[in-house]
Amino acid sequence: MTMSGTGTCLWFDGPGEPGSALTVAFELDWRSFTGLNGGPQFTFNEPISFVLSFDSQAELDEKWDALTADGGMESQCGWLKDKFGVSWQLVPAMMPQVLSGLDPAGAQRAMAAMMGMKKLVIAELQAAYDG
Missing domain, CATH: 3.10.180.10 (2,3-Dihydroxybiphenyl 1,2-Dioxygenase, domain 1)
Incomplete structure (x- = not known):
């Protein structure tokens, strides 16, 4: 896969340091993905x-x-x-x-x-x- 060059960062209060992102939306190879900050209680x-x-x-x-x-x-x-x-x-x-x-x-x-x-x-x- 290659990065398609688009991405958006959505900032919401959530787990982690103040000001950290709760979700991050991005595209890889023209497919949309969303990353979720689940906090420190989860493993990798x-x-x-x-x-x-x-x-x-x-x-x-x-x-x-x-x-x-x-x-x-x-x-x-x-x-x-x-x-x-x-x-x-x-x-x-x-x-x-x-x-x-x-x-x-x-x-x-x-x-x-x-x-x-x-x-x-x-x-x-x-x-x-x-x-």
């Missing part, structure tokens, strides 16, 4: 994690399978660690619509469904939201 890998968003289940499944292969470990809510111990969260692009949609009860159902999943399943999240 949790604060250095990647969140990837996918439009289709097939794309999400393909990347999930690749990242959990050869010693990767699945976790809850779309999180995993690859074979190197780097943390990733793979999420459907539609997640904001079902977790903070106009129907509060639907959003609660979608959140409950997500909490019971390892790899996130778009159809199941949408069905939970729809009731």
